[in-house]
Amino acid sequence: FYQVPDALAEAITGITDNPIMVLLMINVMLLVAGMIMDMAALILICTPIFLPLAMQFGMDPIQFGMVLMMNLGLGLCTPPVGSCLFVGCAIGGVKIEKAVQSIWPFYLAILTALLLTTYIPAISMTLPNLVFGAS
Structure with missing residues (x-):
């Protein structure tokens, strides 16, 4: 409708077309978003925006889902909002x-595991490939 994924892809590829840097930028944006918003809302907002860009740079949708969940999960436990952190401390x-x-x-x-999952597809894709067959 507003072509947000296309505009974001154009803006990011205008900065760099290096896949390593693009995936790092996606990770940073997801982590920052996870720090200030709730996970459920971010899944609905960020998936249609970042998935096409990640696929354009060679990331499988299953791998992107794992990276998205790791980023948002880490963001939930990180200040300034960090709702899980605040609830855990209160309890x-x-x-x-x-x-x-x-x-x-x-x-x-967790950040190390996130980067490994982002840049080494075999970490996140071995089990799905065994169960569903290599894609």
């Missing part, structure tokens, strides 16, 4: 600052 009676200090190693581990 546990822990200050946000103390929880964030303790969680940083896990953030780095």
